[in-house]
Amino acid sequence: MSSATISLLTILIIVAIGAAIGFLAGVHRKMDLEQWTVGGRGFGVVFVFLLMAGEVYTTFAFLGASGWAYSRGGPTLYVLAYLTLAYVVSFFILPQIWVLGRTHGMQTQSDFFSVRYGNKYLAGFVCLVGIVCFIPYLQLQLTGVGIIVSVASYDSVGRTPAMVVAVVLLVSFVFASGVRAVAWVSVVKDALMVFASLTIGIGVPMIHFGGIGPMFTALAHVRPAHLTMPGATTSLGHSWFISTVLLTSLGFYMWPHAFAATFTARSADTLRRNAVVMPLYGLTLVFIFFAGFAAVLLVPGLANGDLAMLTVVRDSFPPWFLGVVGGAGALTAMVPAAIFILTAATLFAKNLYRPLFAPGMTDDQVAKLARSMVIVLGVISLVLAIYSSTTLVSLLLTGYAGVSQFFPGVVLGLYWKRITTSGVFAGMVAGVAAALFLMLSHRDPVFGLSAGFLALCLNFLVTVVASLITPADGRTAPVQI
Amino acid sequence: MLFGMPFNLFWLICWIVLSAACLAAAYRLETARDKPAAAADE
Numbered sequence: 001m002s003s004a005t006i007s008l009l010t011i012l013i014i015v016a017i018g019a020a021i022g023f024l025a026g027v028h029r030k031m032d033l034e035q036w037t038v039g040g041r042g043f044g045v046v047f048v049f050l051l052m053a054g055e056v057y058t059t060f061a062f063l064g065a066s067g068w069a070y071s072r073g074g075p076t077l078y079v080l081a082y083l084t085l086a087y088v089v090s091f092f093i094l095p096q097i098w099v100l101g102r103t104h105g106m107q108t109q110s111d112f113f114s115v116r117y118g119n120k121y122l123a124g125f126v127c128l129v130g131i132v133c134f135i136p137y138l139q140l141q142l143t144g145v146g147i148i149v150s151v152a153s154y155d156s157v158g159r160t161p162a163m164v165v166a167v168v169l170l171v172s173f174v175f176a177s178g179v180r181a182v183a184w185v186s187v188v189k190d191a192l193m194v195f196a197s198l199t200i201g202i203g204v205p206m207i208h209f210g211g212i213g214p215m216f217t218a219l220a221h222v223r224p225a226h227l228t229m230p231g232a233t234t235s236l237g238h239s240w241f242i243s244t245v246l247l248t249s250l251g252f253y254m255w256p257h258a259f260a261a262t263f264t265a266r267s268a269d270t271l272r273r274n275a276v277v278m279p280l281y282g283l284t285l286v287f288i289f290f291a292g293f294a295a296v297l298l299v300p301g302l303a304n305g306d307l308a309m310l311t312v313v314r315d316s317f318p319p320w321f322l323g324v325v326g327g328a329g330a331l332t333a334m335v336p337a338a339i340f341i342l343t344a345a346t347l348f349a350k351n352l353y354r355p356l357f358a359p360g361m362t363d364d365q366v367a368k369l370a371r372s373m374v375i376v377l378g379v380i381s382l383v384l385a386i387y388s389s390t391t392l393v394s395l396l397l398t399g400y401a402g403v404s405q406f407f408p409g410v411v412l413g414l415y416w417k418r419i420t421t422s423g424v425f426a427g428m429v430a431g432v433a434a435a436l437f438l439m440l441s442h443r444d445p446v447f448g449l450s451a452g453f454l455a456l457c458l459n460f461l462v463t464v465v466a467s468l469i470t471p472a473d474g475r476t477a478p479v480q481i
Numbered sequence: 482m483l484f485g486m487p488f489n490l491f492w493l494i495c496w497i498v499l500s501a502a503c504l505a506a507a508y509r510l511e512t513a514r515d516k517p518a519a520a521a522d523e
Contacts, residue, residue, distance in 0.1 A: 074489065077489055077490060077493055080490075080493040080494070080497060081493055081496075084493075084496060084497050084500045085500075087500070087504065088500060088503075088504065091504055091507065091508075211485065212485050212486065213482070213484075213485025213486075214485075216482060216485060216486055216487060217482065217485075220482070220487070227487040227489070227490075228487075228489070229489075269512075272508050272511065273508065275504055276501060276504040276505045276508050277501070279497050279498075279500045279501040279504070280497065280498070280501050282497055283494070283497055283498075286490070286494060289490070
């Protein structure tokens with residue numbers, strides 16, 4: 001058997017096992033809207049961990065992080081800082097959001113804005129921005145799956161066929177089993193990812209340099225500036241690092257899928273315990289970075305940095321292991337893509353279509369529409385991924401700049417009684433407009449700072465000032481823990 | 482270099498572990514605070 005066949009067979013077996021688990025997750029359960037979107041609110045610490053880890057450690061972690069370590073160097077370490085800080089933020093705000101969700105039967109992020117501010121247009125705007133920001137993130141996952149399967153199969157499978165198969169499988173299991181499928185497939189994905197990242201992170205430096213220490217010593221000798229700020233870049237200095245860490249750690253749980261995962265928890269305590277454990281899982285990323293840094297010396301001059309880790313693995317390990325990495329990588333793209341599509345479909349049906357166009361729809365009709373939208377969104381994201389050419393991290397940061405603009409509305413809505421609907425609406429519009437303008441006109445970073453962070457500061461300022469000059473609407477945070 | 486790693490990487494790894502430890506301590510404080518409150522409610 002050729003190397004390509006061995007590797008491809010391994011990938012196919014892993015993906016088939018993952019997809020089968022996803023299908024079986026919803027068997028013998030009636031998939032109403034509550035069960036499909038938030039798993040009946042019955043997930044304990046282990047399942048919430050799996051769901052959140054499944055959502056968090058995406059293709060970006062697998063390829064983008066090592067790709068940036070390879071092409072940018074020092075600035076890429078922002079990932080370790082922001083993930084850790086994001087869990088600290090989550091420890092304090094998620095339990096409050098969970099209580100509100102439980103009290104008011106919330107299933108989506110837009111439900112939060114609808115309940116807290118009582119304005120369907122604000123909730124609709126949040127929903128629309130959320131869906132638009134999902135597009136680059138979804139595109140990122142599918143682009144990733146194409147790269148992974150193509151490289152791991154020694155280029156015997158093209159990127160487009162790999163993306164088509166991935167979309168068909170993930171759309172099918174999401175359609176059948178909803179959020180339960182995502183949590184269960186994460187079991188396979190996370191186990192493989194931990195195994196793959198530890199093996200690569202320790203194995204690659206050991207095979208080529210005799211250990212991690214000698215690898216860094218060699219890198220510091222050949223490229224002394226690569227491991228410091230601004231690394232191999234000219235504009236990503238310390239102020240960019242700090243502002244990006246702030247933006248992404250505050251915006252982390254503002255992603256509609258991460259926000260909605262809060263509602264799957266059995267209790268607020270589950271979320272606190274999850275926040276304690278999650279930072280440690282981030283340590284697996286360190287090993288991915290090792291592979292990216294090693295690639296600087298082993299495979300210099302790659303046109304696309306996102307290929308760095310897989311290229312090194314292909315040159316260092318036997319085909320079956322490349323297949324395991326390819327399979328793990330494919331699931332690492334499919335699991336988050338599945339939850340993004342599920343969340344975006346629910347948002348569209350429940351928070352955009354029903355309140356604005358068909359107020360008489362029942363929950364069952366909403367569930368049917370949401371499941372149909374899964375197919376539509378799968379096709380749209382596939383088309384975008386086929387025609388995309390942006391690097392993975394750039395796609396991620398564009399989405400972050402948008403969803404982070406929900407943060408003032410969520411946090412001030414929880415803790416500041418004087419906030420008004422007009423204030424939140426004005427701040428959010430200003431923040432989203434500023435973020436879009438700066439990102440799309442390639443003005444990121446601005447004066448050395450993250451463009452999304454500047455937009456978030458503007459958002460906070462406008463929200464506070466507009467709230468103070470508009471009459472109080474008497475709506476206070478409906479619950480305090 | 483510290484333990485074979487650049488200082489900035491070593492520093493961030495330390496803080497990942499320390500953050501988890503700090504959150505664990507915060508969790509213990511919160512649960513200890515909530516217990517008397519829950520008992521009073523009963």
